[in-house]
Amino acid sequence: MNHDETTLETLALIKAQTAGVTSGTGIVGVDLSELVSLIPVNTPFLDSISRKAATDGAKFCQWRVLTDINNLQADPGTAFDYAAPLALLNELDVSAPYGKIGYGYTVTEDAIDFAKGYANAHAIAVMNAMNQYKIGADRKLLGGQVFALPTPATPVTSTATTGGTVAAATYLIKVAARTLSNFNYGGSTIASAQASQATTGATSTLTATVAAVPGAVAYDWYVGGFYQTTTTVNKMVWTTTPAGSNQPVPNIPGIYGVAPTAVPVADTSAKATDFNGLLATLAGDYATGGATGLVTRGSGTSSGATFQSLDGAAFTSSGQSINELDALNAALFNKIQASPTRYLLASQEANSISKLLLSSAGGGTTFLTPNDNGRNNITAGGYIGSYINKAAGGVPVPLFVQPNLAPGTLIAASDSGAAFAGANISNTLELRDLRSTQDYQYATNRAAGAGGGPRNDGEVYSTSALINRAPVAFGVLSCIAPN
Template sequence: MNGQTIAETLELIKGAYALNKTITTSNQLVAYDLQAPAKNLYPVVTPLRNKIPRVKGNGGVATNWRTVKSIVGSGYDSSPWIPEGQRSGRMSYNTAAVAANYVTIGEEDAVTFEAEHAGEGFENVRATMATRLLQKTMLKEENAILGGNNSLQLGTCGNASLSAAGTGATLPAATYSVIVVALTLEGYINSNLTTGVATQKTVTGADGQTYVINGGSSNKSSSVTQAVTLGQTLSATVAYVTGAVAYAWFVGTVGNELLQAVTTIPSIAISAPLTTGTQNASAITADNSTNSLGFDGLLTTAMKPANGAYYVQMPVGTAGTGTPLTASGRGSVNEIDTMLKSMWDQFQLSATVLYVNSQELKNMTTKVLTNNSGPLLRYDLPADGKQPYGLVANGTISWYYNPFTASGGQMIPVMLHPKVPPGTIIGWCEELPLWYQNNNVGNVAEVHCRNDYYQLDYPLTKRMWESGVYAEEVLAVYAPFAMAVITGIGNG
């Protein structure tokens, strides 16, 4: 066959199979450039879990200890005077037995045989499943250490106080009804405007059995109404609920109160038309603030009145705005200074770390860096002189100086925590000072583990690998008075 014949034959084939069209990448006749393994784009921020010591337990259903709260002298407790040749009266003790029940935390997952086989050459699906299981368990444990609530019930939220005033608002004229629900830290984390206030959830385990977890919300208040004319702003405030870090607001006509906002101050101001909302107040029927399956976290421990920790709610202030932190004029924040002074005056100790939200870090920086504090600031230049006028914009405070210590002062790190809510500052003395002689408290708080993290790989009953990561533990806080909490801080 000569060249001309071949060319003619190819042209006939092209015509028969429509191959005269150009082949491009849109035809998908290309390789698939898949990078392995998968990109895990989720944060695993667990500073408390990483920092608090983990101690092996000794079996049983709880870890137990006895606390000597104080030693009381005879006569007047602070007066040492004794007549010559006589003996003193006998001192007494204030003691308490404490028990912290072990609970189980964990998470499970499964990988089908097909998923394992399909993942060959991409990633070891069973190994990455185990890693993610551990990470999710750690994240849940961090939330529990910070804000777990076993014993501090919120009860029924008090009724809102309403008013209407002002001009220029666009809220339509009507008689509005307001219902309030208080939220623990768990409730604040679990609730949002899309899914609503968390009440209860029935969980079906991988074994087919069910159990109930409470979401962290109080029972709702009664309905309170207020007439509003066009141009007025509807303002609502509520009394603080001990243990709450946030409040959910249901607003509408009577019987049709829909969730409008979740605030970290006990007030709200509504000047614009209401949103359609996704949850009616009728969904809240009981107090779901505590979890019998959990333990008390640091925040709950500090908020319980019986524990004697410094716990202050900021003044309610202007509805919708609250009361912000205030500058001392000497490079510090009045409310934090008061907290540190109180910890020293009452217990002769100091917070060694402050945990804050990004909002409070910004507000603290604003209060500290004022014109009045300017003469107190120092700017260090690098010794090499390469950047003699180098400045860094948008700096924030990373340390807070506490003058109320026996040693003449202490620098306290200010740490961001992703789960500390806006409007809350947590101070914590991680180790008792030396003058708590013979205290037998190596750590103010410990995670006591009856059985630390362990992985269970279940027998094959289906064509999938089933696995779980668990831990049996409790947060033991030996000196709850070594904590401090300020809540309800307005943004500003």
């Protein structure tokens, strides 16, 4: 065969069949652009906690605490020739259970072959698991909880004859509370006892409130046995008639996307597979009587953490002050004579603080720099990065936005034990690792069906416990409405 003649014949045929090269001829390349990941991985709380490896294997890490009984001490005034009164001492044994956090992955050998030259399929599978692990760890460090929240009280209801379109009827209302772990992954407390509220006319509104549950970040509302919605405050106002069927979850950042299908009759706020995160170390009581770990608030010895609720109200200001932050700071200073070192808050509360303090009757505050750019290239807007703690003598407390903290909750955190003489505290918060984060790869294996293999399985996980050495130095503002 004469290959030159064949080539010429082929070219002649192409020339005869086409009139120039166009986009329709199929002469196109393959654009091997890079693989793009659009998964947000923002884990500031996880990244801020110091980690320490456990030296001994155990189900719990344990330590002892001397608690504040200053107000119970005897009068130190002593008569001559008499012995001084003994200083009282109160010691508690404290423990924190270890918990495992992890995500698995699988990648088949065929997938590795098909991705050859374009991407490392195994590495992508591991990285995806690692990203989800970091997000999950950040969430659990803030909101994991082993013990149950208290059952909410019976809602208090009211109605108005104007302002809405609620039909005249008698409405039966229940509410259940969610931990932050429930907020992210589902579950709640047992539902409260039932409240009953009658409305009249066809222009009514219906309101239900419940006493704030310390440690809860959200509340599920049920009317007539059907799930209606979830709020991040302890109040719900209906301006339209409650639905006669279960509703989808509302559009709240970070909330678990599967709605409850029935009024909860069993508690799922306690998760045996969790360890106690930051909110749990504040909301729980120290166990007594030989029990280990933390227990439901009201059933042990209080941790001393401060909880205050705005009950569905927004921040209010007075001059350059936010009244609710001042009240929280004052309560903490009265308790520990020190200031928190940072505020942990959701984006909603960060925006509210800046909006409130930078607004004025005539509009937003304007800052001009002393040059041309300050007049013809002005940067608008402002953000409050720190807030002055007046109760502690003018200490600035920085604001740290937490993407995995539910809206409506603010935590005043203390990262130092400086307020406690001889406290032996280097870090108030510490992540104790029984097993540090690792990529554990199983042997190549097989299973029946599509994706069965040969495949490579593995998981990214750690076994840890969060230690909070001084819950008394922390405070929580909950049920905050946006400004």
